[in-house]
Amino acid sequence: MTAHADIQTRADAGRAFALSSEFKVFIGRLHFYAGLFVGPFILVAALTGTLYVLTPQIENLIYREQLSATTAGEPASLAAQTEAARKHIGAGPRFFAIRPAPRAGETTRVMFAQPGLGDSESRAIFVDPVSLAIKGDLIIYGTSGILPFRTTLDYLHRNLLLGEFGRHYSELAASWLWAVVLGGVAMWFWRRHPKAAERARANPALRDRRWHGLIGLTLSLGLVFLSITGLTWSNYAGDRIDALRAKLGWVTPSVSLKLGAAPAADEHAHHGDHGPAVGAAPGSVGQLDAALAAAKAAGIESPHVEMRPPRAEGQAWLVREYDRSWPTQVDTVALDPRDLSVVSRADFETFPLIAKLIRWGIDTHMGILFGWPNQLLMAGLGIALMVTTVLGYRIWWRQRPAPGSLPRTLVQAWLRLGWTGRAIAVLVAAGLGWALPLAGVSLALFVLVDITRWRIARTA
DSSP states (O other): OOHHHHHHHHHHHHHHHHHHHHHHHHHHHHHHHHHHHHHHHHHHHHHHHHHHHTOHHHHHHHTHHHHBOOOOSOOOOHHHHHHHHHHHHOSSSEEEEEEOOSSTTBOEEEEEEOTTOOTTEEEEEEEOTTTOOEEEEEEEETTTTBOHHHHHHHHHHHHTTSHHHHHHHHHHHHHHHHHHHHHHHHHHHHHOOTTHHHHHHHOHHHHHHHHHHHHHHHTHHHHHHHHHHHHTTOSHHHHHHHHHHHHHTOOOOOOOOBOOSOOOOOTTTTSSTTSOOTTOOTTSGGGHHHHHHHHHHTTOOOSOEEEEOOSSTTBOEEEEEOOTTSTTOOOEEEEOTTTOOEEEEEOGGGSOHHHHHHHHHHHHHHTOTTSHHHHHHHHHHHHHHHHHHHHHHHHHHHTOOOTTSOOOOHHHHHHTTHHHHHHHHHHHHHHHHHHSHHHHHHHHHHHHHHHHHHHHHHHO
C-alpha cells in the first residue's frame, strides 16, 4: 500500500468516525427532547395503566353484592331472568344483551341500551338466577363488561376524563415511547464502560444515569410492546394501523348478522335443541334458552357467554364468548331466529396468525390474559417506566446548562450530520409523521422550541 493510499484510508476512517459521533449526538439530542417534553404524558399513562391492571380484584370486592347470588337451587329460565330485569328497569330502555351467570353463586347480567350513555356503555341489571331478585343496577363498559370503578380508571388512562380531546395525550405517549426506548438502548451501548458500576458508586449523577439506562435496557422489549399495542387504540395512528391491517388482510374475522333466504323446511326442526322454544316468536326474549342451547351445540364452550337478540327483521342472534383471560375462548356464532341454525361464525382457531397476535397483544396490554400473572407483569412494567422517567428528569436537572451558556440544540446536531445524514433524517421524520401524526406534530414543536432557545441564548 502506498503512503498516499494509507493516508486516504485513515482520512476515510476519520470521516466515518466523525459521522458516527455526529449521529450519536443527534440521537442523544432527540432522546433528550422527546423524554423532556413527552415524559409527563408517559408518566401519567404509566401511572393510570398500572392502576387499571391492578384493579380487577378490587372491583370484585367493591361490587361483591351485585356480583354474588345468594340463593341456591335450579336457575330460572333466561327469559324469566330477563323479564325480571325488564320489570325493574321499566319499558323505556331497549334490551341489548344478556350474560348468563357463568357459575353457581354468581348473578346474570341483563344489559339495556338507553339514551345518554357513552360509546360501548350499557345499563346492566344484576339478577339472582334462582330467586330472580335484583342485586344491582350499574353502568358497564366495553366487551369486558368492566364496572364503574374500573371504567373511570380506563377513561383516565385513555383520555384523562377529557373526552375525545384527551385521547391526544395517550396517543402522544404511545407514539414516542418506542422511539425514546430504542434511542436510550442505543445510547447505553455507546456509552457502556467496563468500570461503569465503580464510577457510579462515587458519582450520584452517573449512578442515576446508570440505573436509568439499565432499567430501560432490561425492559426495552416490554416497553416497545406497550407502545405498539397502545397505538392500536389511538385516534390518528390507530386509523393508519386499521387501514394497513385491512390492506394486508390482517382484519379480525367477524360474523355476519344478515340473514339470507328462508331456511329449508324440516319436519324435525322444532323437536331438537336447534328448534325455537314452543310459543316463542323468532328473535324474542322467549327464545333465549333455546338460542343458548343451539350455540352450545354449535361449539360455544365457555361459560362466559353474551347473547344479543336480532335488532331488526332479517337479522340473526349473536352469541359470543367473552372470557379473554383465556387466549382461545373468543368464538362467535350467528343464529337464524327462525330455526336457530348457524348462519355465520368466527372461530378463533381460524383467525389469521396476525389477528391472533393482535388479540393476544391487546389482552396482554390490558392485563387480562391468564389473570394475575399478566397483571403483575404489566404493573411491573408500568412502575419501572415511572421510575426510569423520574430518573431521566433527575439527570436533566443535574446536568442542565448553566445560565447564560449556549444550549446544545437538536437543530445543531442535525446540521452536523452532513447532507446525506440530514436527508435521511428528514425522510424518516416525514414517514413517521405520516404514520404517527401526533409524533410528527410534536417533533415540529420540538424543533420550533429548539430554534427559539438557541436564538434567545445568542442574543442574551
